[in-house]
Amino acid sequence: MAKDIDNPCVSLCQLNSELCVSCGRSRDEIRKWRAMKRPEKMATVQRAAVRLKAIVKKNAKRQPSE
Incomplete structure (x- = not known):
């Protein structure tokens, strides 16, 4: 099993x-x-990674460079 x-x-x-x-x-x-099947979890992790990149990019634009 995977x-x-x-x-x-x-x-x-x-x-x-x-x-x-x-x-x-x-x-x-x-x-x-906890109720998600493996394919749903994989898709969720992928969407979450994309969202996190967008959050980091957005926050980087807000912070003034030193």
């Missing part, structure tokens, strides 16, 4: 509206994680 997908949670939950800015998952994805 290895299960690791939970992307980093135990620094910081929900900003419907999105955790620490792991990139939506509130709904966090709630449903």
Whole structure:
């Protein structure tokens, strides 16, 4: 049997509206994680990674360079 997908949670939950800015998952994805099948988890992890990149990029634009 294939290895299960690791939970992307980093135990620094910081929900900003419907999105955790620490792991990139939506509130709904966090709630449903344990019941998700492997393909759903893989897709969730991929979406979360894209969201995190966007968050980092957005925050980098906000911070003045030193």
